[in-house]
Amino acid sequence: MRVFWYNEGMKTDATMVTIPKTEYEELLVLKEQNAELTQKVEWLMGQFRLAQHRRFGASTEKSAYDQIALFDEAEAVADETAPEPELVEVEKHFRQRKRLVNDRLPEELPVEVVEHDLPVEEQVCPKCKGSLHIMGRDTRRELVIIPAQAKIREHVCLVYGCRCCEQKGIEATIINAPMDEPVIKGSFASPEAIAHIMTQKFVMGSPLYRQEQDWNRQGIMLSRQTMSNWLIRATEDYLEPVYDALKKLLLQHDTLHADETTLQVLREPGKPAQSQSYMWLYRTSGTTHTPIVLYEYQPNRRAEHPAKFLKDFKGYLHADGYEGYHSLDDIIVVGCWQHLRRKFDEALKALPNKDRNGSKAARGKQYCDRLFELERTFAELPPEERFAKRLTLAKPVIDELYAWLEGMTVLPKMPMGVAKQYAMNQRTYLENYLLDGRLELSNNRAERSIKPFVIDRKNFLFANTPRGAKASAVMFSIIETAKENNLNPFVYLSYIFQYAPNWDIRNNDTLLNQLLPAFVPDSCKNPTPR
Numbered sequence: 001m002r003v004f005w006y007n008e009g010m011k012t013d014a015t016m017v018t019i020p021k022t023e024y025e026e027l028l029v030l031k032e033q034n035a036e037l038t039q040k041v042e043w044l045m046g047q048f049r050l051a052q053h054r055r056f057g058a059s060t061e062k063s064a065y066d067q068i069a070l071f072d073e074a075e076a077v078a079d080e081t082a083p084e085p086e087l088v089e090v091e092k093h094f095r096q097r098k099r100l101v102n103d104r105l106p107e108e109l110p111v112e113v114v115e116h117d118l119p120v121e122e123q124v125c126p127k128c129k130g131s132l133h134i135m136g137r138d139t140r141r142e143l144v145i146i147p148a149q150a151k152i153r154e155h156v157c158l159v160y161g162c163r164c165c166e167q168k169g170i171e172a173t174i175i176n177a178p179m180d181e182p183v184i185k186g187s188f189a190s191p192e193a194i195a196h197i198m199t200q201k202f203v204m205g206s207p208l209y210r211q212e213q214d215w216n217r218q219g220i221m222l223s224r225q226t227m228s229n230w231l232i233r234a235t236e237d238y239l240e241p242v243y244d245a246l247k248k249l250l251l252q253h254d255t256l257h258a259d260e261t262t263l264q265v266l267r268e269p270g271k272p273a274q275s276q277s278y279m280w281l282y283r284t285s286g287t288t289h290t291p292i293v294l295y296e297y298q299p300n301r302r303a304e305h306p307a308k309f310l311k312d313f314k315g316y317l318h319a320d321g322y323e324g325y326h327s328l329d330d331i332i333v334v335g336c337w338q339h340l341r342r343k344f345d346e347a348l349k350a351l352p353n354k355d356r357n358g359s360k361a362a363r364g365k366q367y368c369d370r371l372f373e374l375e376r377t378f379a380e381l382p383p384e385e386r387f388a389k390r391l392t393l394a395k396p397v398i399d400e401l402y403a404w405l406e407g408m409t410v411l412p413k414m415p416m417g418v419a420k421q422y423a424m425n426q427r428t429y430l431e432n433y434l435l436d437g438r439l440e441l442s443n444n445r446a447e448r449s450i451k452p453f454v455i456d457r458k459n460f461l462f463a464n465t466p467r468g469a470k471a472s473a474v475m476f477s478i479i480e481t482a483k484e485n486n487l488n489p490f491v492y493l494s495y496i497f498q499y500a501p502n503w504d505i506r507n508n509d510t511l512l513n514q515l516l517p518a519f520v521p522d523s524c525k526n527p528t529p530r
Contacts, residue, residue: 360416364423
């Protein structure tokens, strides 16, 4: 038998009830099950709200709760003795809304002048029948777009012979006029054609089947198979040596960024077509004058791949929380505070609207916002001063954040528990940005560089073979590096495909260096906006 007391309704007197032991134990089990089910419901509702936001909400991580005071700013600046401001009524007025645009036409564009004149028989005054004269001109300008045009370039090599040798019966002398090597032997591909197809696919996101349809509409029967062959062949012959040279330069830096994203390769040996492969990204930091962005295709996400790629690198590596980076030798991994802020933001969005204001998730997010706000004030400082400012101003904020997290009790499977666990597990790597003033608070630089691939992936969906995936990684690398260095991708690729076939770039580093972004002529650069 078990005895317990309870209050029924609003009664103040406790009532003693006697129940069998089995019923009491069943009651305890039901109470425990109810608590467990309540926790599961809360977790599922949080996941539902987060999924709804991801599907229908804005992608920004800003919210109305970002401005909540964290360090008691209101109490610090409040002055109850200060008089209230007087309200002054002003006359209503209307302000014309100005449209802020930066549209302008470059002066380098050719100008076609079209004059609109009166016929000779109409150049007579309708009143006095006198001759009319030109007294002024009204001019309007318009931008004319001419779609991509195709033409055939026919190379004619003149062959010379010696008449004297022919008459004397001496061995004939034959001399050919010099002619550049074709970009692909036995093909009618030109440097401009390959560069155009490549930029349309990897810059404009137009898959080859769409380009095939566009060419066919112009009467040019150019198949996607032929275009694919051109791209892979030109990449393996000319872009891979440039890629390898850029990789050597990349590994000479002492601060890099890394990230990875998924890629589907249909015909990968030993794997089903639905399995995921990976595209890895490595790039220079913001302190370099000649940025380098390199992609690398790999069939999986094993840690051996960054270890192999970065075997000659020693220094700081900005990365996310993936454990594969943490086992790299002679490399100090710098964690990403934006990832931690995103965890708090997801925990905030998983809460009902009424519970968000003043929640633990909101407070955790505000700690991260405080660090990013400090970084904005340090942006123009030299690295030495930024290093000192971080230790003075940012480190106390980090210490306060972790002291607050350590004293917090939260269920580990709930979104806030996930955020806390991520923060505690990544603390060493998150604090590493305090070691050097050149380091950055987040890995956003790598995420911005991998975004073009993610966007294009939505268009071409998958790679057909590992060879094509590797070629795509090289092409993306050359194009994104060109964009980072303010080069026109089409002009830069045309430059490479024009000169590389005539240079021994695999055995002559001097010639190879002339194809790198830092040494190409100014004609490859984008026009400077005026």
